[in-house]
Amino acid sequence: MDLEERITRRLGVRGGSGVLIDRDALNPTVHQPEPIGRGSVLERLLDNLEPAFADSLPESFAVSGPAGSGTSAVITALFSALTRQLGTTARTIGTTTRTGAPDPTTWFVYVDGRRVTSAFGFYRAVLSTVSAEPVPASGVGTDALREQLTQQLARPDRRAVIAIDHHDEPETLTFDRVQALLEPVEEGTTTVPVGQQPPTDWHGSVVDVPAYRRHELVDILTARSSIGLAAGAIEHHELRSLAEWADGNAHDGLTALFSASLLASEADRDSISAADIRQAQADIPADSVHLDRVLALPETRQRVLLALLDLECVDDLLPIRELAAEIATDSSLTKGTVKRFLYELADKQILARVPLERPGSGRQPSTLDPRFPQRVFRALSPEATGSR
Structure with a gap:
């Protein structure tokens, strides 16, 4: 985050005065555009995606890591950046080669399996990235959306790499189900399952995302608190202690920090105490659900x-x-x-x-x-x- 964005956030405070000035900065469900401490993971992901840079379709690979390891944060940030550079609708419509034909286009589509659980929702989620036209939310059937996606990817110079996140959680879209839905366009798509485990009987490559190391988690908590909390609201040694307690789980660390800031705000104090942090930690169940x-x-x-x-x-x-x-x-x-x-x-x-x-x-x-x-x-x- 650059300096101007930091200043803008401070000017546009949404949380009022006091300890907590920007809830999104501490919200464990909000991903930052630049993942912290995940440089080597990003490089391994780019290695697997490298064929797309030469206008070829990458092989399917899985991304897996323990709870709170940032798999979703890394994938959303990377796919967003790649689509801006390789698959924007502006590039598809406005950029042509010297022969007059549009440049080859590869889209990078992120699908949240927690929120997209039906065939209709899946096709709509993919089309919202690969189509330049508005995608209807109602009034059309699943077959119509499937046909629209088939037409969009019918040309051999159009491809899509589709990440299906949380495929291994209860009642989300499974990898096998997604493969079946993509059967009409299988020659133009690659599916990347993202979760805590690869799909059952997976034989492809896997990018393993390790739990955060302590200093990486300290960096995450420090960066988030510098945006979300008032100056001097928490001591750095408390952030180090919180990172040690979270044991590599960024979700739990951020949730405890958010919870402690709420406790301090409710008590109308201008700083987070050690007691706030202990109470916040105690309020998070073991093996907490995200x-x-x-x-x-x-x-x-x-x-x-x-x-x-x-x-x-x-x-x-x-x-x-x-x-x-x-x-x-x-x-x-x-x-x-x-x-x-x-x-x-x-x-x-x-x-x-x-x-x-x-x-x-x-x-x-x-x-x-x-x-x-x-x-x-x-x-x-x-x-x-x-x-x-």
């Missing part, structure tokens, strides 16, 4: 989660059916619908089912325990941001 998975849920599910967190009886370890009844009391949803949503969220591993001890025989009841950072979710939820 906040973006929760924020990618439909708004109705997010509101059910907020209602669950707001229940005064939640610490009483009520069974799921009673939790559903409590939530439905102050909701337009029926008890049955809420119960179905809660089980659905447990199946997606957003909530953990915890068995309850009850005397007698019969089916053992269970309650629910959130597996995500609650304070930061509240701050980024539809209720807090005013989204509808």
Whole structure:
């Protein structure tokens, strides 16, 4: 980030006065345009993509790394930069060779499997990058979008490298499903699965993304806090301590930093204390679910989660059916619908089912325990941001 952009951010403060001045800078679901500490990973990715620089289609390869290692951040930044240089619609329309034919074009398409889960959504996501024309959100069928994509890539000098992120999470688009959807244009596309693991029975090359080293994570926290926090709001040794605690997981480190800043702001203090950081760390569950998975849920599910967190009886370890009844009391949803949503969220591993001890025989009841950072979710939820 250059100096002018830093000044602009300070002039356009969105978080008001106090400790926290720019939530996006600390938001673990927002990726920065220039990944920190990932130079060697970027080089390995470029090695695999190098045929595209000679107007050829690269072979498929997988990108995998542990939670919080920045796989999404690296892919989104790289594909955005590559599309600007090799696949912009302006280049396709306005640039021609000396023979009068358009230059060969390769698009680099990023598809978020957390938010794109249907065939219609997938074709629309790809077309939004490769097509110069607006892509309709409704009023057309999946077959029409598939045909439009087929026509767009029909020429041999048009190609697309498509990254499908989070392919290995519950209820997202799998690599096999994406391959089937791309069958009509398979000669002009390369698919890059991105996740914590390569696809099952994967035999292609893999770019492994390691967990962040401690000094890399310190650099990330320092860079983000320099933009998102007021000057002097946190001591550098606290950032080093936070990086050590996060153990290579940038999501957890940023979430704890964000949470600590919220605690300090709520207390109307001008700096983050060690106690704020300890409380923020304690609020993040072990093996925490990435906040973006929760924020990618439909708004109705997010509101059910907020209602669950707001229940005064939640610490009483009520069974799921009673939790559903409590939530439905102050909701337009029926008890049955809420119960179905809660089980659905447990199946997606957003909530953990915890068995309850009850005397007698019969089916053992269970309650629910959130597996995500609650304070930061509240701050980024539809209720807090005013989204509808």
